Amino acid sequence: MRTETGITIRREDYQPYPFLIPTIELEFELSAERTQVRSRLVVERRKDVLISSDLILNGEDLTLVSLELNGVVLSQTQYTLTEATLTVHNVPDRAELVIVGTCQPAQNTSLSGLYVSGKHLFTQCEPQGFRRITWFADRPDVMSIYRVTLRASRSEFPLLLSNGNLLQQRELEAGRHEAQWHDPFAKPSYLFAVVAGDFVCREHHTRTASGREVLLQVYSDVGTEDQTEWAMESLERALRWDETRFGLELDLDRFMIVAARDFNMGAMENKGLNIFNAAYVLANPNTATDGNFQAIESVIGHEYFHNWTGNRVTCRDWFELSLKEGLTVFRDQEFTADMMAAGLPATEAASARAVQRIDDVMGLRLSQYPEDRGPMAHPIRPESYQEISNFYTATVYSKGAEVIRMMHTLLGEQAFRAGMDEYFRRHDGQAVTCDDFINAMQWALQQTAPQKNLDVFRHWYRQAGTPRVSVQLQHDPVAKRCTVTLTQDCPAVGVEKASPIVKQPFHIPVTLGLLDDTGKSLSPQVTLELKEASQTWVFDNISTRPTPSLLRNFSAPVLIDYAYQDQELALLSAHDDNAFTRWEAGQEIASRKMIALAQAWRQHAKFEELDPLLAKSWSASLLAKDLDAGYRARLLSIPPSHAVIERMAHMDPLAVLEVRTRIREQLGTTHAATLLNTYQANLTPGQYSPSPGPAGKRALKNLALTYLMASKHPEAANLTQTQFRHATNMTDRMAAFTALIHDGSSELNAPAATQFYEDWQHDQLVVDKWFSTLASSPRTGVNELTGLMAHPAFTMRNPNRVRAVVFAFCMSNTRGFHAQDGQGYHFWSDQVLALDAINPEIAARLARVGDQWARFIPEVSQRLHAQLERIATHPTLSRNTLEIVSKALS
Numbered sequence: 047m048r049t050e051t052g053i054t055i056r057r058e059d060y061q062p063y064p065f066l067i068p069t070i071e072l073e074f075e076l077s078a079e080r081t082q083v084r085s086r087l088v089v090e091r092r093k094d095v096l097i098s099s100d101l102i103l104n105g106e107d108l109t110l111v112s113l114e115l116n117g118v119v120l121s122q123t124q125y126t127l128t129e130a131t132l133t134v135h136n137v138p139d140r141a142e143l144v145i146v147g148t149c150q151p152a153q154n155t156s157l158s159g160l161y162v163s164g165k166h167l168f169t170q171c172e173p174q175g176f177r178r179i180t181w182f183a184d185r186p187d188v189m190s191i192y193r194v195t196l197r198a199s200r201s202e203f204p205l206l207l208s209n210g211n212l213l214q215q216r217e218l219e220a221g222r223h224e225a226q227w228h229d230p231f232a233k234p235s236y237l238f239a240v241v242a243g244d245f246v247c248r249e250h251h252t253r254t255a256s257g258r259e260v261l262l263q264v265y266s267d268v269g270t271e272d273q274t275e276w277a278m279e280s281l282e283r284a285l286r287w288d289e290t291r292f293g294l295e296l297d298l299d300r301f302m303i304v305a306a307r308d309f310n311m312g313a314m315e316n317k318g319l320n321i322f323n324a325a326y327v328l329a330n331p332n333t334a335t336d337g338n339f340q341a342i343e344s345v346i347g348h349e350y351f352h353n354w355t356g357n358r359v360t361c362r363d364w365f366e367l368s369l370k371e372g373l374t375v376f377r378d379q380e381f382t383a384d385m386m387a388a389g390l391p392a393t394e395a396a397s398a399r400a401v402q403r404i405d406d407v408m409g410l411r412l413s414q415y416p417e418d419r420g421p422m423a424h425p426i427r428p429e430s431y432q433e434i435s436n437f438y439t440a441t442v443y444s445k446g447a448e449v450i451r452m453m454h455t456l457l458g459e460q461a462f463r464a465g466m467d468e469y470f471r472r473h474d475g476q477a478v479t480c481d482d483f484i485n486a487m488q489w490a491l492q493q494t495a496p497q498k499n500l501d502v503f504r505h506w507y508r509q510a511g512t513p514r515v516s517v518q519l520q521h522d523p524v525a526k527r528c529t530v531t532l533t534q535d536c537p538a539v540g541v542e543k544a545s546p547i548v549k550q551p552f553h554i555p556v557t558l559g560l561l562d563d564t565g566k567s568l569s570p571q572v573t574l575e576l577k578e579a580s581q582t583w584v585f586d587n588i589s590t591r592p593t594p595s596l597l598r599n600f601s602a603p604v605l606i607d608y609a610y611q612d613q614e615l616a617l618l619s620a621h622d623d624n625a626f627t628r629w630e631a632g633q634e635i636a637s638r639k640m641i642a643l644a645q646a647w648r649q650h651a652k653f654e655e656l657d658p659l660l661a662k663s664w665s666a667s668l669l670a671k672d673l674d675a676g677y678r679a680r681l682l683s684i685p686p687s688h689a690v691i692e693r694m695a696h697m698d699p700l701a702v703l704e705v706r707t708r709i710r711e712q713l714g715t716t717h718a719a720t721l722l723n724t725y726q727a728n729l730t731p732g733q734y735s736p737s738p739g740p741a742g743k744r745a746l747k748n749l750a751l752t753y754l755m756a757s758k759h760p761e762a763a764n765l766t767q768t769q770f771r772h773a774t775n776m777t778d779r780m781a782a783f784t785a786l787i788h789d790g791s792s793e794l795n796a797p798a799a800t801q802f803y804e805d806w807q808h809d810q811l812v813v814d815k816w817f818s819t820l821a822s823s824p825r826t827g828v829n830e831l832t833g834l835m836a837h838p839a840f841t842m843r844n845p846n847r848v849r850a851v852v853f854a855f856c857m858s859n860t861r862g863f864h865a866q867d868g869q870g871y872h873f874w875s876d877q878v879l880a881l882d883a884i885n886p887e888i889a890a891r892l893a894r895v896g897d898q899w900a901r902f903i904p905e906v907s908q909r910l911h912a913q914l915e916r917i918a919t920h921p922t923l924s925r926n927t928l929e930i931v932s933k934a935l936s
């Protein structure tokens with residue numbers, strides 16, 4: 047049984063749009079029930095593009111009121127209206143088109159187009175939401191100057207915002223008012239935005255590097271004025287950073303950020319009017335954790351950086367999405383790393399950067415690696431798609447950023463910067479492709495190294511899959527010579543299986559060090575450039591067989607295959623002077639042992655002794671007090687279950703969870719005294735600051751607490767309860783709360799759950815934390831979760847709440863989701879279908895939980911497959927979800 051699949055759009059079919067639309071004037075009569083939009087377009091036929099004289103515009107869920115061409119009302123024979131398009135026939139070379147239509151924001155639950163959130167109106171246009179507001183050439187290569195007039199009831203919508211500069215505001219009759227906005231930069235429709243409502247606003251005046259005065263504003267719900275200071279500070283830091291690191295200034299007089307409660311993604315870079323998921327704006331020490339503070343800074347940076355990488359230079363079509371997303375993620379990662387390291391002495395700065403790198407790489411491995419071997423695998427520049435919103439993926443974003451980072455590694459900071467400058471010099475104001483970006487980088491590379499090029503490197507944009515690099519090391523003690531052979535391999539994945547391509551070798555920078563058996567460096571660190579299927583390098587003057595420290599700083603998004611001996615990993619985890627690979631070695635030890643223990647557990651249902659190597663390397667890190675606390679917290683974290691499961695030939699989530707639980711229990715029991723000391727030694731009294739020093743201490747202290755809780759240490763419950771009651775910041779409160787809910791006895795966790803909700807029910811973002819802690823608790827099965835969904839504060843309409851409950855259960859609650867009776871899988875398909883009727887983008891994301899069905903142990907695999915079939919045969923499935931499940935089943 048197979049359902050039909052959607053229409054596939056291919057990159058190779060790109061055609062330029064046959065018209066230019068230099069200007070668009072929009073007039074909105076805003077209201078939640080029915081908004082009228084009058085659009086006046088100037089259209090000019092492109093002489094260089096020979097296609098029929100018809101003008102085809104996109105439009106969805108709209109009602110047409112009237113249509114005029116050059117002042118003449120068109121009759122029904124002069125245009126054709128379908129569900130998705132408006133075609134105007136016989137358009138002259140230059141024409142003015144006036145379209146009046148209406149849409150219904152209050153009925154719009156998809157959160158794409160114009161929609162209602164709370165009492166406000168918001169738009170979301172990327173990638174194809176503008177066509178849900180008015181008919182237009184809704185594609186990124188059609189760039190226009192926008193003039194926007196907004197009219198609405200003053201009492202309902204006292205603030206009327208759009209892109210660019212405010213031209214004027216005036217009162218109208220009958221309690222209505224009007225605002226006029228003008229954006230001086232031509233932009234594609236996906237960057238258009240309107241916000242109407244009642245907000246509080248934090249303002250800050252500052253000057254750009256060249257001395258221009260600019261106004262920064264952060265708008266949020268009334269009552270949240272004490273939660274926007276960090277966002278404003280982050281915005282100003284982002285401004286300064288882009289000036290100093292890339293020489294890029296804010297190009298507008300005013301830059302606005304607005305927080306929305308209902309939002310499908312993290313945030314959106316609309317020109318001059320960024321709209322954010324409130325979760326990435328609102329924070330104060332009492333409501334937000336260290337992790338929240340950091341995420342806010344990085345998302346604010348990300349959207350701000352889009353102003354150049356995305357807005358000034360945009361994408362030719364959506365296949366080129368990584369042009370702006372990969373590059374902007376790279377920029378926000380560098381921003382965060384620079385902020386973390388700011389003001390610290392060199393060694394501490396290095397470890398702060400390493401912490402950032404570890405967290406980014408963990409994210410990549412947890413989300414992108416599985417994607418790259420599943421049914422949705424695609425190159426960072428996909429060759430085809432059915433529904434573009436399904437391609438805002440970890441591959442396009444995180445792997446895209448890794449590909450930019452590799453170019454940065456290959457060129458070095460200076461040449462990379464020269465390449466960026468050249469990119470803007472060539473393409474400012476244009477809609478371009480990833481090739482254009484690489485060309486600018488290649489030009490910069492050849493300024494300093496004329497013999498080098500990026501020809502092989504380009505394959506990263508065309509080929510999917512995570513390359514595996516096998517390492518062979520040989521040592522000749524007589525010749526004192528060491529040879530290192532790297533061999534790469536990347537079999538077909540995802541769509542490559544259906545339509546095979548000849549895969550070429552990738553250009554892979556492998557940064558490596560060689561250590562002697564006391565951990566000292568035997569030769570300076572080098573970056574090997576693997577460009578062929580297999581290559582060998584020779585190192586002279588190496589008297590003893592070295593231990594290689596491979597892929598330092600994670601120099602490429604690959605899998606490394608090297609037959610490390612246990613003692614070699616122990617050596618690296620104790621002595622490698624590269625903080626990243628040192629951490630990596632410890633994780634490798636733990637993962638290997640966990641897989642072995644999980645397999646044994648599956649066979650004899652018993653947990654064997656904790657491996658001495660794992661115990662030893664872990665306790666060495668516990669005792670390494672000279673290391674930075676935040677870094678030590680990473681060293682002491684047992685790899686998350688998902689990361690380990692991902693490495694198994696037959697993924698066995700419950701077995702991994704079981705051994706992970708036992709390992710934490712045992713480590714906690716064996717090292718209770720040291721953990722208690724670690725807890726006490728890392729308290730952070732005094733005023734709260736989210737900076738890496740104190741945040742690292744909190745991470746370490748709270749990790750110690752979870753080990754003590756996991757091992758049911760007699761003092762742990764008290765300690766945790768005391769911390770829960772007396773915490774002076776949300777990081778400590780959440781850590782204690784999570785420990786009580788996930789690891790506490792039943793006498794502890796029910797009262798904690800009640801207390802937390804009572805204390806925080808007024809704050810929606812904190813209530814999300816409460817929901818997600820409960821939903822991801824190993825105590826929560828489908829029945830408990832269903833109870834949670836009956837809570838009056840639960841709603842399927844708010845994506846953050848759905849993520850906190852449904853996604854948290856299906857993605858972070860291994861025990862509940864994978865429960866033996868299979869109820870978790872049934873629950874999952876129920877929720878996919880329920881969401882699909884409300885918000886297809888969110889439903890399709892949840893559907894991706896089924897992607898990996900074929901890689902699980904047979905009983906899991908069969909059950910997931912049955913649920914996928916159930917979803918796929920649902921009669922009214924959205925295109926979004928249909929693409930995901932049909933690919934999973936193909």
Ligand code: PHE
Pocket residue numbers: 170172173310311312313314315348349352371438
């Ligand atoms: N372009 C946004 C970003 O990455 C993400 C986004 C995509 C938001 C689609 C909404 C809709 O910054």
Ligand code: ZN
Pocket residue numbers: 348352370371374
């Ligand atoms: Zn982005």
